[in-house]
Amino acid sequence: MATVEERVKAVTARVLKLDPDEIKPEDSFTADLGAESVQSIELVAMFEEEFGIEMEEDAALSVETVGKAAEFIAQVCKEQGVVTDVS
C-alpha cells in the first residue's frame, strides 16, 4: 500500500500533469511545480477526495511543499479517524 507521501505525489502529478518520479518532498507547489491559483485549490480538493477527509481551507492552502502536505494530511487523517496505513 502506498504511503501518504506517495499518494500526495500521485495526486500532485495528476493535477499538475507532471511525472510523479520527478516530484520531491521539498518541492514547492507554486515555485517549483508551477501550480497556479486555481490548481492549488484543485490540489486541496483532490487530496480531500483521495483521503476521504475535509481540510480547513486557509490552513490547507498555506501548506507550501509536497512533504509538508503529506504531514498535514496525515495529521488531518488522524484527527478525523481516517486510516492511512492499511498494508
Add this chain to the structure above:
Amino acid sequence: MNKAKKRHPLVDAKKPNLLEDTYPYSLPPLIRFEGPVVEYIDGKAVEFDFRAVKDRNILITDTTFRDGQQARPPYTIDQMVHIYDLMSRLGGPNGVIRQTEFFLYTKNDRETLDRCRALGHKYPECTGWIRALKGDFRLVKEAGLKETGVLTSCSDYHIFHKSKFRSRAECMDSYCEVVEAAFEAGVRPRCHLEDVTRADIDGFVLPFVDRLMEMSSQVPEKLSVKIRLCDTMGFGISYPGAELPRSIPKLIYKLNQECGVPSDRLEWHGHNDFHKVHTNAGTAWLYGCDVVNTTLFGFGERTGNPPLESAIFEYIALKGNLCGIETMAITELADYMRSIGLPIPENYPFVGRSFNTTRAGIHADGLRRDEQIYNIFDTEKLLDRPPRVAITDKSGTDGVVHWVNEFFGLKGEDRINKIKMHKLARWVIDQYDEHGRLTAISDQEVEAKVKELMPDYWEKYKGNQK
C-alpha cells in the same frame, strides 16, 4: 473653438474630498438646491424655492391594485393582502405611503379590501376607485371608505370622443353631479383629471376646478375635493419654459395658486410612455403638488406609472433622512413579485438582479478595493443587496466564491469555501484560457454551471437565490 471666459485653478489636495454631504453612502445621494428657480407663467416671472420641499408634507400614494392591476392578470386576494402588508412596512409609521386604492366592483375586490383593513395598519389608508356614476357611490358607502377616486376625464379626446358628451358644459355638469353625490354620501371625492396634459387648460380644466373648489367651500374640509392630475399618456414635461398643457410646473401653479387647490389636495399621476415618469413625479413635488401616485416597480397601464420604490428613494433624497421608511421591504416586495410571476428586468434600478452588479474587470477591481467606488449607496444596508461582481477572466477564484455565496445568500459560517468550488473555478478559467472567450460570463451561465457542477449545494440552497 470657444474662447475660455473664466480660469479654473486646480485645488490640489492630499486627501480625497468625497463630497459626503451629498453622498453620505448610508443614504441615497441627497438632492440639494442652491436657490430658487424661475418659471415664466402668462408672461410673469414666478419664483419657486425647491428648498421648501424639505419641510413640506410631501407624500406617496399607491395604485398597484388599481392601475397596476389593469396591466396584468388579476392578483389573488392572498397576494394583494401580502403586498399591502409589505407596503405598510415600507412606508413606515409616518405613513410616507399614505394611501392605496382598490377597485370595488366584484366580491373579490371587496373581500380584498376587508382583509387588508383587518390587518389593522394605519397606513396606507384604503381608498376606492369608481367611474363617474352616481350609482357607484353605493359601493363606496357599503365598503365604508372615506375617499374615492372618481374618473373625470378632461381632454376633448375623452369628453367628446370617449364619453360622447355633446358639450363641455354637459360634461362638467355631469361630473359635478357625481361630486355632489359623493358629498351627500359623506365620501370625499378625488377627481381624477384624466388626460390633463392633452386638455384645454384655460377652456375646461381651470373652470372645472374653480367649480369644484366652489363646491368644496360648501362642505366640511374632510369632504373637500382632492384633485389628481392624470398624465394619462405620459405627455407631461418637466422642463422650465414648456407650454401648457404639457408643462407640469405651469399646471401645478395654475391649480395651486390660481384655483386655490391646497398642495395637500393635489396629486400627480404619471405614465411612462416617454421615459419621463419618475422625473415628472419629482417635478410635481417640487412645484407644489404634495402627493405623487405610484405603483410598485412602475407596473401599470401600458408603459406603467411612477415606480413606488423610486419615489421612496427620491423622498429620502429630498428629505435627507429615512423618515421611518423601511427600505428593506423593497427587496422583499421584489422577491415576492418575482415569486408570483411578475417579471422584473435584470437591470431594473434598486431591485433587478444586476442593478448593482459590476461587470468590467477594472470596475470589479475597484469594487473589491472599496465598494463605494462603484456602488450607488450602501445597498446592503438599505436593500439587503451587497454589490456584486460579474464573472470574467479577472474575477479569480475569490470572485467566483463571492458570486456563488452572494447568489445563495450565504454569510459567515454558512459560506461555501473555495475548495468546494474548484470545478466551477476551473470552468471559468478554461472559458478564457482554453476557449478564448472575451466577454463576461452571464449570471445565467454561472447559475447553470453551479447547478451542474455543485448539484448538492444547488439542491440545498436553490431556494435562497436573490
